[in-house]
Amino acid sequence: MKRVILLVEDERPIRRLVHGILARSGAYRVLVAKTGEEGIQIGLEFPSTIHLLLANAILPGMLGTDVAVKLKAVRPAMRVILLTGKAHKDLAVLNGGFQRLEKARAGEDLLDRVRAELGGAVRAAGGG
Numbered sequence: 001m002k003r004v005i006l007l008v009e010d011e012r013p014i015r016r017l018v019h020g021i022l023a024r025s026g027a028y029r030v031l032v033a034k035t036g037e038e039g040i041q042i043g044l045e046f047p048s049t050i051h052l053l054l055a056n057a058i059l060p061g062m063l064g065t066d067v068a069v070k071l072k073a074v075r076p077a078m079r080v081i082l083l084t085g086k087a088h089k090d091l092a093v094l095n096g097g098f099q100r101l102e103k104a105r106a107g108e109d110l111l112d113r114v115r116a117e118l119g120g121a122v123r124a125a126g127g128g
Helices: 011-027 035-047 066-072 103-117
Strands: 003-008 028-033 054-056 081-086 098-100
Touching: 003 011, 003 035, 003 066, 003 098, 011 028, 011 103, 028 035, 035 054, 035 066, 054 103, 066 081, 081 103
Parallel strands: 003 028, 003 054, 054 081, 081 098
Antiparallel strands: none
């Protein structure tokens, strides 16, 4: 069974890169949102488990933590990784205690970070 990831990213090149890496792994079903509002709507309406929220830390009009907090209120088991544009001294405040991954390293580290956050349960299913 594929794990479900909700990707919330407003930057098209990053959204396409992350979606492509996850989809090619074969281990994940990826739901995609371009805005925080759309991500919240998908997260509230999706009829099955969402295992991981992968959201831009700073979205137009809201923070990734806003999306995470709203969805975790109804999906407490959902894990969260925030994508960041750069290491920022105030990011600890912005990330609300959630895991984070720098976008510049997403291509290199994305699958390892996702597997680690989900407990490695899909390693055999995806192969990559």
